[in-house]
Amino acid sequence: MPLSGWLPRWMTGYRRHWWWGDVTAAVVVTLLLVPQSLAYAAVAGLPAGIGLTASVVPLVIYPFTGKSHAQSVGPMAVTSLMVLATLSKFATPHGADYVALAALLALLSGAMLVLMGMLRFGFLADLVSGPVMAAFLAASAGLIIVSQLAALAGLPGGGTALPSLLAHLWRVRGALDPAAAGFGLVSLALFAGLRRVVAPSLLSAGVSERMAQAAGRAVPCLVILAGMAVCRYLLPGLPRVGEVPSGVPELALPWSVLGRVPDLVVPAFFIAIVNYVQSLSVAQWLAQRRGDTVDPDRELLAIGLCNLGAGAFGAFPVTGGLTRSVVNESAGAQTQLASLMTAALMLSVMLFAGRALAWLPLPALAATIIVSVSGMLTFAPLVRAWRTDRADAAAWAATFGLVLLLGVDAGIIAGVVVSLASWLWRSRQPHMAEVGRVPGTEHFRNVLRYDVERLPGVRMLRVDESLYFGNQRVVRERILERAGGDGGIRFLVLVMSGVNRVDASALAMLSDLDGALAERGVTLYLAEVKGPVGDVLERGGLLAGFSGRIFLSAHAAWRFLSMPADFQI
Known part of the structure; x- marks a missing residue:
């Protein structure tokens, strides 16, 4: 078979006029991805540098395995929270065993996704109904926001479900750092405000809608850069990320924690399902905009291989991200070459900017996370479900409450049970x-x-x-x-x-x-x-x-x- 037979379709049929769109998208996505990667590693309870690895490796693998033209694979807020909820039972966050367990979790979920793709089990995405998935994402966003309130105020974090998160905040309230809290609130206001101002201002100045929206979504990087300068020169006492290792990702297979495989099988399965549903949803949305189609089984294989790659290099589970992918497409991405160029730019950051990233203030990072996930905390699906099918509304409410009270690991299991129970109830009461x-x-x-x-x-x-x-x-x-x-x-x-x-x-x-x-x-x-x-x-x-x-x-x-x-x- 000629070499062209082994290359992805976008490479064999590349057009010269696509180049500028791919380059522009790579630059804009990199500006978004650097702070996002660090932030989602923090949500997962991992050293910030691992978030960069979790972004780079999938960006190299997906272009050769996936089909979506603009899908951008990397860390996701909800998955990061699931990692924290799972691994905090077995090890201390940021510790060596914890890092190894996160990589093992990525390897297990990746192996499951690859196996399901080979067996053509794409239908497993249907195990979780739309209302249940919407409720799971909304409740997870709520938990993420509450979990970041401690970092926003300069307090130590703790807890994975709403009762434990609130109880922890109450216990450590006396350690509130006024400077950190003030800096975090200012960062939060800047993130929220500038995102609403930048795009309209650029549009009124004659900038194209696509570029104006992309620039608006890249605002967090600018605020982060300003925060790093303030932390370095004006407020050196602010809590900050600390050392971010420089260099390219290296193989780091988790041999030391293989004995924990039985403990992680069930959590890895549900992380795999959530990641697959998320990635497939993004790929389908992008395909519909171009009149294209998506092969669910191929998407299973692609996301599975991305997770295997992330785990092999010591990172944590990844999936297709809606924000990253939307920014990628809106900035002009025509093919997956944009992802490869984004990976190259991210590698440059890892090689040359590690020392500078060490000054990234944790309150600003918490503000980034809160603003990023706030859009997921919506009750619109509940309102639609209430108007159309009360059983779906009940499933939404039950899943939302269970995730908040029990945490994301138990909540997703409860969500699947609620989905199946809702289907059984309706089918046993036929019209x-x-x-x-x-x-x-x-x-x-x-x-x-x-x-x-x-x-x-x-x-x-x-x-x-x-x-x-x-x-x-x-x-x-x-x-x-x-x-x-x-x-x-x-x-x-x-x-x-x-x-x-x-x-x-x-x-x-x-x-x-x-x-x-x-x-x-x-x-x-x-x-x-x-x-x-x-x-x-x-x-x-x-x-x-x-x-x-x-x-x-x-x-x-x-x-x-x-x-x-x-x-x-």
Whole structure:
């Protein structure tokens, strides 16, 4: 195979006019990524320099494995919080064992993602419903904000769930550093204010919308630089990041903590799922803007390889970041060459700016984190869910509360359980409607919603859900109730247009239902049985028992039952 066959598509089909957009995006994303990388390492309880490694390595791997043109892979706030919540049980943050465990966590989650990608398990993203994922992100953002209040005020951090975070803040309140607190509040105001002012000001000055938005998102780097100068020359007593090692990332496999693998398997799995869902969501959003598509299984492999790379170089779990990717695209990225150039610029920072980064004040870093995640703390999904489906709203509220009270590690498990429980609850309470014919047509609709015709002595019921062990009892009881409520009912037609699947329990229920209705003098008919469902009925021996009582359509059943009894042969 020629070399071009092994290269990613963006490399073999690169266009010269894409160059400037990729270069511009690389510069802008680097300005955003340096403080963001340091900040997310702090959230994870790791030395700041590891955040730079966690950003550089995936930026080199994803361009050769992923498909998205502007996906930017690296640390994410929620994942960092999950790392802290998981590892603080086994080691002290910032310690050597803690750092090694973070790398092991990345390796485990990466291996799981690669394996799921090879097995084409992209559907696992569906384990977490949209409302549950939105609630998990919102609650995690709330925890991150509260966790950074201590650093913002110059206090030592502590706690991973809301009760422990608030209790810790109360215990250490006496150690409040007025200078650090004042500096943190000023930084917070500058971050929030400048982000709202810079882009509109540039737009009014005639700068393109894309560049104005990109510049607005790069504001944190400018504030961080100003804070470093203040810390170095005016307020040297401020809490600061400290030494940031210089040099390129080196292999640092966590041999010393391999015995902890059994303890980290479950947390690694849920981190892998959250990272995959996040990355896939970003990739899909970017693809839709270009009319492109996303291969979920390939995205699994790509994110898995990025995590394996991060873990091998001593970093922590990574994923596609929405903020970074949006900035990347809005700044003009046309291909993944922008990510490779961003990696080169980040390496330059690691080589030549480590000593300067040591003066980065922790209160300013905390302000960066708070502003970055504040947009995730939104209740809009809850409002939408409440208007559309109260079960989804309940799932959102339950997940949000559990994450706050229990922490992100237990909260994500609870979120998955809530997602599955919500689905089971709705599927075991299927929508059933009595239908009638719309006059002059062959269409059948709900008698409660439309003015329809009905046949005397005939009741037509439509089940809008697959039949399985979880709902077969409820379906049977409802059908018997509807068939027995009126003594004049002689025929019952079960319209199965909404039934896509039946299992063994459902087959037994249909057979039992047929006999129970017969004892009441009611004959059961089936209509609109789909092919796969009919195949199951045949294999289960039920099809022969309904011979002559299965109709291709509801209209065919209507015509048959509307004929005089002498013709119903």
